[in-house]
Amino acid sequence: MSFSSRHAISTHILMVLACCPETKxxxxxxxxxxNTNSVVIRRLLAKLRDAGIVKVQKGADGGYSLARVPSHISLWDIFEAxxxxxxxxxxxxxxxxxCSxxxxxxxxxxSVYExxxxxxxxxxxxxxxQDLVNDIAKS
Amino acid sequence: MSFSSRHAISTHILMVLACCPETKxxxxxxxxxxNTNSVVIRRLLAKLRDAGIVKVQKGADGGYSLARVPSHISLWDIFEAxxxxxxxxxxxxxxxxxCSxxxxxxxxxxSVYExxxxxxxxxxxxxxxQDLVNDIAKS
DNA sequence: CCATATGTAACAGCATCGGTTACAATTGTC
DNA sequence: GACAATTGTAACCGATGCTGTTACATATGG
Structure with missing residues (x-):
């Protein structure tokens, strides 16, 4: 069985946030x-919030932003979250x-799996x- | 999502076959x-047979044996199968x-996933x- | 012919995933 | 305070995949 697309979607979201650091x-x-439903996004962002990767502001004019600079968020951090x-x-x-x-x-x-x-x-x-954001520019 | 237990079960089966090279x-x-149903085993062995890892003899007195020596069967071969x-x-x-x-x-x-x-x-x-079989002895 | 095997289809039960609707809770703005 | 915008989350659906099971066709050695 392969992994879900959650890591790919989460990375996508976070790259968007990284590209617009000023705005929520x-x-x-x-x-x-x-290109999906907003509840799917909110569910992922709840996990990323719990992992300390994004900050959330609720209510009107609320929204999401990165909790730390993109160079300190690794793809493994996202995976774990x-x-x-x-x-x-x-x-x-x-x-x-x-059986022996x-x-x-x-x-x-x-041990092998570890x-x-x-x-x-x-x-x-x-x-x-940040590496991924830099890769956008390079391509 | 994690992987299924198919790789673990298949490796288990093949280790048993490797330990008794003379018998089917x-x-x-x-x-x-x-500790499972024999159909589960036969399904896995069908895949391993298609991958050229085991030999099968049908009919009475039939059974399964390795198609090549254990040192030439890697855990990746099993995984792929x-x-x-x-x-x-x-x-x-x-x-x-x-969106950019x-x-x-x-x-x-x-590219990262690759x-x-x-x-x-x-x-x-x-x-x-063969490495795994050797590990049994060592432990 | 029969006993013993494999091969495989079909189905059930369960879990997970992604999508959707609905609604509660929060909060800025007027 | 009322309202609009927004997050948080429960509930449900359909699709898919995995494991286990029954059932039966097929093959083969004796």
Whole structure:
């Protein structure tokens, strides 16, 4: 199973916020850019708010803005905020412990999966929102 | 969304086959070790057969065995055989192209996601079934 | 011929995702 | 204070995917 599009959508939203640092954006405006419903946007922004990535002002003339500079928001920060971890699942029902493989396969795989998650974390942590904004200019 | 347990189950099955290279294993016996239904096992083995990882003998006294030595079966081979690629999804409906971010965000993210997938591929390709079998002995 | 296997379709139960409607709560402006 | 704009969130829908199960067709060794 692949990941949801939540990371892609969230990154999209945050890039828009990063491009207009002076103004607050409403969920409606962001939904138009992403081409989806504003509730979908608000749900994601609630997670990003809980993770301390965006600031929210409620009420009339309210809206969303980044809680810190784009160079200090990594793609992994976003991933952690909106996706479920861990990336890999082991067995749902525990394997038969009487089998010599069954007795230890979960532990062995958990270690491999941890390494895999680490490599993704390292890679996404190394790329900031600011990097992506700079890439727009370059292209 | 995390991955399914298919990779973990498949690796488990293949480790059992690797441990008994002389004998064929039935889906029923493998299901007992994994602690699930034999149809679940046969479904996975059909994918592994299509990928050229296991050999199948049908009929009475039939069963499954590895199609090549465990040192030449990597965890990535297994992953490719039973999981859907790509790992990451971009937007479902295309973003608004009138927005300067919307116009290019998919392309920028696709490049990041490709790097992430490459790093997972490299890591899993580097670990063979034989390595895991050796790990059993070590533990 | 029969017992034992695999192959696979069909269905159920469950979870998650993305989208939508509806409405409560908050807050700036007049 | 009234009102309009906005966020917060619950509730529901349809689609999809995963795991497990039953059922049955097919193949094959003895």
């Amino acid at each position: 954006a409403s969920s409606d405006m962001l939904a138009t850019s992403v 909106v996706e479920e971890l861990p990336l890999f699942n082991v067995h749902q029902s525990p394997p038969n412990p009487c 493989v069954g007795a230890c396969v979960e532990r062995l795989l958990a 390494e895999a998650e680490d490599s993704i974390r390292a890679l996404l942590s190394d790329k900031s929102l | 294993a039935s889906s029923d016996m493998l299901a007992t070790s994994v 039973v999981e859907e690629l790509p790992l990451f999804n971009v937007h479902q409906s295309p973003p608004n192209p009138c 971010v919307g116009a290019c965000v998919e392309r920028l993210l696709a 790097e992430a997938e490459d790093s997972i591929r490299a890591l899993l390709s580097d670990k063979s079934l």
